Amino acid sequence: MLGFTRYVARTGPAKAQFVGGLRRQRERRSGFNPHGQLVKALKADLAFRTGGSYLGGVTDLVKPRWRPLYEAVSAGAATYLHSLGDPETVGLARTHDALAAVGPLAVKINPHFGLRFADGRREAVRLHFDEDPPTAEVITATLHLMSRHMDQILPGAEPVLVDLRRGVTHRLDPAARTGDVERWLAGEAAAFSAMWTATAA
Incomplete structure (x- = not known):
């Protein structure tokens, strides 16, 4: 999910450059989570x-x-x-990863953890560590994909994306049209797949 959401935030030639770099990283089997x-x-x-x-x-x-x-x-x-408020009113909840089909692309949906509040609310939390704040595209893609598979991730939970450097929590835009987001994501996934194949040629 991290690679795909970083991809949708880019425009023009930067998209192809990003996919090429991602493929080279995969081929070298490199990558470290700091x-x-x-x-x-x-x-x-x-x-x-x-x-x-x-x-x-x-x-x-x-x-x-x-x-x-x-x-x-x-x-x-x-x-x-x-x-999050009083520490006594919030605790961890177990989450599960999910595999999403986005157009021709398989995307792993992997929140960092879940929260359970004393009032019964639940949240599935994905963290954003980058130096720049998450773009609107990153927020929309991340939260939509998590929401779409919440029955597998943490039933009944709300997806949230936390910009950890700034301590800011992002939630789904209630005005966003699910069908429009789905079509946008499918188009982005098709382009990603085409670029991935082209870099192997």
């Missing part, structure tokens, strides 16, 4: 209701090369955590 420790710290604060103590210490646990990244993201993560 955010793993931060996600674990955030989930620990949620699970143990510790109000940010794990987030506060995680920067000191990572290798020096990753500390500037963690310093840039952890403050926003703490802002997000505090925005």
Whole structure:
């Protein structure tokens, strides 16, 4: 899902360049997630209701090369955590990945975690770590794909995308027309697939 949503945010030649880079990365089987420790710290604060103590210490646990990244993201993560309210009223909920068919493309839908609130609400949370805020296209694609498969991910939950650097939560636009979004995503997926095939030639 990360690759596809990053793709839809691009325009013109940048789309083809992105797909080419993604394919080369896949062929080299390279790729490393530098955010793993931060996600674990955030989930620990949620699970143990510790109000940010794990987030506060995680920067000191990572290798020096990753500390500037963690310093840039952890403050926003703490802002997000505090925005959830009283730690006693929110806890983790188990989520499941789903496989979405988007036009000719198979897209893995993988939220980072789920939340269960004392009032019965549930949220399936996907985190955005990039330096730039998520574009409208990224927000729409991510939330729509999660919503479409919520019965598998976390039944009854609302999908949310959290811009972690800024601590801002994005939700589905109720005015968005599902049919229009589906057609847009199918077109983007068809173009992605064509570019992927072309880079192999």
